[in-house]
Amino acid sequence: MPDYSAFTFEPIVQGLVTFDAAGAPVFNGRGVSAISRVGAIPAGAFILQLDAGLPGNAGAVPPGVSPLANPNVRTLITTRGAGIPPIPNIVTKAVDYLLSPVPGVGADRILVVMQTFPIALADPAGGFEIVVWRTS
Amino acid sequence: MPVQFEGRGFLSVVRGALPDGDFVLTLDPGLIGNAGAISAGPPPPPDPDVRTLVLPIGGPILSGTAAIGVGYQTSPLPGVGATEVHVVTTNNVFISHDPKQGFFIVVWRGQGLQAEVS
Numbered sequence: 001m002p003d004y005s006a007f008t009f010e011p012i013v014q015g016l017v018t019f020d021a022a023g024a025p026v027f028n029g030r031g032v033s034a035i036s037r038v039g040a041i042p043a044g045a046f047i048l049q050l051d052a053g054l055p056g057n058a059g060a061v062p063p064g065v066s067p068l069a070n071p072n073v074r075t076l077i078t079t080r081g082a083g084i085p086p087i088p089n090i091v092t093k094a095v096d097y098l099l100s101p102v103p104g105v106g107a108d109r110i111l112v113v114m115q116t117f118p119i120a121l122a123d124p125a126g127g128f129e130i131v132v133w134r135t136s
Numbered sequence: 137m138p139v140q141f142e143g144r145g146f147l148s149v150v151r152g153a154l155p156d157g158d159f160v161l162t163l164d165p166g167l168i169g170n171a172g173a174i175s176a177g178p179p180p181p182p183d184p185d186v187r188t189l190v191l192p193i194g195g196p197i198l199s200g201t202a203a204i205g206v207g208y209q210t211s212p213l214p215g216v217g218a219t220e221v222h223v224v225t226t227n228n229v230f231i232s233h234d235p236k237q238g239f240f241i242v243v244w245r246g247q248g249l250q251a252e253v254s
Contacts (some may be wrong), residue, residue, distance in 0.1 A: 012248040016184040042226070065152075078188050081205020085152045087223045088205030112173040117202070117228050125205060129187045131246075 012061070012073070013110070013132035016080075017046065019123060024080045031132065032113030044121030046105070046109045047098070047128075061097050061134065062105040070106065075096060075114065089125045091117045137234070145243065147172075157201075157225040157232030161211070161241070163218075174208055174245070175218035183208070183217060185246045190223055195236030202228035222253075 006077065020083045027035040030053050038045040050060055058093015075095045081088045092115040097107035116122035141149040145164050152158035166171025174183050188206045192199035203226045208218035221243055226232050 002145065014185075014187070016186075018178060048200055064254055074232075078190065079204065081207050081224050084207065085154060085158045085223065085232075086205040086207030086222050087224055087230070088203035088226060089230065091202040111241075117230070126205065129206075131187055 007106060008135065008136040011131075012134055013130060014047070014121045016127060016129050018127035023123075025123075026062055029130075039119060041090065043123045044114045044116075046112045047114065050108050050110070060105050070114065070134070073107075074133050074135065075110070076129075078129045079114070079124035080128060082125030089116050089122060090114045092119070137177045143241075152222065152224075154224070154232040156234045159225075161221045161223065163220065173211060173216050173240075174218040174221075176210075176215050183245070186218075187244055187246060188221065188223075189240075189242040191240040192225060192235035193237040193239055198229055199235040199237075199239075200233060201225045201235045203230060204211075235243065 002058055008087045012032070013029070013031030015027050015032060016033065018026050018028065020026050025037065025103055027048065032048045033051040037046050056133040061073050077093050077095070079084060079088055079090045079093070094113045096111040098111055100106065100108040112130070113136040114122060114124060138153060139149050139159060141161060146161045149159055149161045149162040152160050163172045163174070166221050176183065186208060190204050190206065192201040205224040207222040209220040209222055210217060211219045223241065224232055225235055225239065
């Protein structure tokens with residue numbers, strides 16, 4: 001039987017994404033060196049560049065052996081509502097791990113996409129909390 | 137329908153202004169290692185280090201919940217921070233509603249950080 005107590009739990013990212021007065025995303029936290037929108041898409045899609053300087057983190061999700069970037073990566077996203085009560089506006093959330101063009105590096109960026117209903121890309125009204133970690 | 141909290145870290149849970157799907161949970165000042173408030177921090181308020189996980193419980197399978205919004209309500213006392221966690225759950229057309237059999241909630245605070253990039 002595996003000894004699960006020996007498994008590692010490696011934090012990669014923890015933070016809060018909000019939006020400045022101009023509507024640009026701002027990351028407050030650790031593990032991400034930059035955040036941007038995806039091309040000309042005005043809302044609901046964000047690229048988070050992993051921070052190479054985070055202690056214990058290589059700044060990339062290591063390449064795995066499956067077609068996925070790494071099957072051991074986990075991401076948790078919670079959307080904050082706006083106002084009192086904090087009314088939500090997001091019904092779907094998705095994450096993807098974008099591979100570095102450098103062989104062997106793995107994924108050094110995380111793509112986050114959110115939609116409202118009727119389905120359309122949208123920014124969460126109160127920003128979102130994000131935690132990324134890796135298990136062994 | 138009355139609401140109740142089972143667990144640790146909250147002193148009480150009451151409904152908010154909306155008829156359903158609107159819950160105000162007051163932090164417990166007596167919990168070990170917990171001051172009963174989310175520390176006051178720099179903007180964005182109340183503290184960028186706080187994380188909350190909310191997972192609706194289905195009954196028997198589907199919960200009916202499509203959107204979840206979380207907010208933190210700051211105490212009127214200066215420097216105290218947020219003493220209440222506010223959760224709103226809605227269906228897919230953003231009408232607030234109760235998850236069929238309630239929801240799990242975990243609130244924690246990460247490492248101190250305050251670094252900001254954009």
